[in-house]
Amino acid sequence: MVDSNKWGMVVDIDRCTGCQGCVVACQSENNIPINLEEHFNQRRAIQWIRIERYWEGEYPDVKARFIPIMCQHCGNAPCEPVCPVYATYHNDEGMNVQVYNRCIGTRFCANGCPYHVRFFNFWEPEWPESLKNQLNPDVTVRSRGIMEKCSFCVQRIQRSTRESERDNEVLEDGDRGLNPACVNACASNSLIFGNFNDPDSTVSKMKEDAMQEGERGYQLMENLGTDTNVIYLKKVDESAEVTHGY
Amino acid sequence: MIPGDFQPQKPTGTQLAKLGALGAVLLGGFIGIVLVLTFVISSWLGRPVIFGHDGPDQPIEFPHETHVKELGMDCTFCHRNVEKEAAASVPATGLCMTCHLAVGDELEGITKMRSLYEDGRSIHWVRVHRVPDHVHFVHEAHIRYFSEKDGIEAKDVCATCHGDVASMDKVQQNRALKMGDCVNCHKQNNAPTDCATCHY
Numbered sequence: 001m002v003d004s005n006k007w008g009m010v011v012d013i014d015r016c017t018g019c020q021g022c023v024v025a026c027q028s029e030n031n032i033p034i035n036l037e038e039h040f041n042q043r044r045a046i047q048w049i050r051i052e053r054y055w056e057g058e059y060p061d062v063k064a065r066f067i068p069i070m071c072q073h074c075g076n077a078p079c080e081p082v083c084p085v086y087a088t089y090h091n092d093e094g095m096n097v098q099v100y101n102r103c104i105g106t107r108f109c110a111n112g113c114p115y116h117v118r119f120f121n122f123w124e125p126e127w128p129e130s131l132k133n134q135l136n137p138d139v140t141v142r143s144r145g146i147m148e149k150c151s152f153c154v155q156r157i158q159r160s161t162r163e164s165e166r167d168n169e170v171l172e173d174g175d176r177g178l179n180p181a182c183v184n185a186c187a188s189n190s191l192i193f194g195n196f197n198d199p200d201s202t203v204s205k206m207k208e209d210a211m212q213e214g215e216r217g218y219q220l221m222e223n224l225g226t227d228t229n230v231i232y233l234k235k236v237d238e239s240a241e242v243t244h245g246y
Numbered sequence: 247m248i249p250g251d252f253q254p255q256k257p258t259g260t261q262l263a264k265l266g267a268l269g270a271v272l273l274g275g276f277i278g279i280v281l282v283l284t285f286v287i288s289s290w291l292g293r294p295v296i297f298g299h300d301g302p303d304q305p306i307e308f309p310h311e312t313h314v315k316e317l318g319m320d321c322t323f324c325h326r327n328v329e330k331e332a333a334a335s336v337p338a339t340g341l342c343m344t345c346h347l348a349v350g351d352e353l354e355g356i357t358k359m360r361s362l363y364e365d366g367r368s369i370h371w372v373r374v375h376r377v378p379d380h381v382h383f384v385h386e387a388h389i390r391y392f393s394e395k396d397g398i399e400a401k402d403v404c405a406t407c408h409g410d411v412a413s414m415d416k417v418q419q420n421r422a423l424k425m426g427d428c429v430n431c432h433k434q435n436n437a438p439t440d441c442a443t444c445h446y
Contacts, residue, residue: 097442140380
């Protein structure tokens with residue numbers, strides 16, 4: 001048992017097949033409005049987690065590379081100091097929290113974010129009549145004019161912490177639906193969620209192994225010093241070198 | 247006629263019309279100001295002050311007094327999710343029918359409830375205690391904390407926020423349920439005041 005939690009994720013790119021299961025799970029868990037083609041064309045689509053696809057090599061030796069990108073919950077988040085109303089801040093559990101009722105929609109945070117994982121609601125969210133009853137009651141429906149982003153499914157974390165307190169049990173990895181929707185949906189187990197403050201958790205062991213010299217671990221845009229809570233493990237493929245894109 | 251002598255004149259039709267219009271505008275303005283003030287004061291206090299201060303009209307008059315005071319039923323008998331989940335929950339008509347299959351034949355409300363039960367429909371109660379969509383209040387955690395702290399049963403904790411519902415004619419809001427109210431109580435009880443505790 002640890003005093004405080006530091007939630008984080010490990011993403012093994014070697015396992016990712018680019019199936020977009022996490023994207024669909026996230027959209028339905030977090031009441032994200034349906035993105036139409038014109039939203040994508042306007043670069044205004046909302047996807048808390050997205051799969052970026054890169055092609056490598058020349059035909060016929062083409063390889064598709066996938067990388068899931070969500071909010072990195074940075075320790076030194078560039079989005080936080082720019083908010084004039086303190087609507088985004090770092091909480092005790094290492095998460096970057098977006099407070100919807102404080103947000104006034106200046107969009108400074110989206111400009112500050114190097115990962116492009118913060119999204120602005122340009123429209124009032126709409127769902128077809130048949131999907132009205134599928135909204136998750138544990139997640140606020142964001143109205144027009146405010147920012148939103150991945151919350152590491154904070155509603156699930158709150159619920160499982162509360163339930164483990166109620167039953168006087170120690171919260172362990174993957175207990176009681178602690179995992180975010182994307183992690184639960186991942187078919188190839190390439191997303192792993194857990195507590196970095198707990199030395200026995202799967203993520204802290206993986207991080208310790210992976211971040212050693214010559215190992216696969218890296219953080220997205222490490223050179224910016226954002227100190228992210230998401231660790232990526234690069235592709236095991238000698239023939240094609242994975243570049244970080246910067 | 248002596249010059250300067252005051253001779254009262256009858257007002258003309260146009261003058262009367264103008265006066266009437268002025269009166270109507272002033273009266274309308276006054277009513278408007280009163281309505282706006284009522285709205286502002288209500289929203290500041292977090293509950294209605296003049297209109298509907300005694301709670302909204304319900305589709306069926308449910309006498310809490312009869313059930314709780316006279317028959318001695320617990321809050322948790324009907325609001326049975328309150329110790330388990332976020333929402334306290336209102337029972338389905340099936341639970342009412344366990345008793346009202348036999349009792350209350352002479353009452354109008356019971357006849358209405360029975361016909362709804364037979365049609366498989368639910369009673370559309372008017373919600374009394376409502377927090378905004380971006381606030382996630384969990385009954386379970388609060389009931390658990392207060393019953394452990396004060397060593398009392400779950401049913402006695404309810405009155406902390408909901409007041410003495412048992413002696414209310416119509417259920418009405420007792421506490422403002424504004425954020426300041428929540429935060430004060432959280433500070434007094436060393437509960438977390440992190441935004442993500444309630445807002446997500």
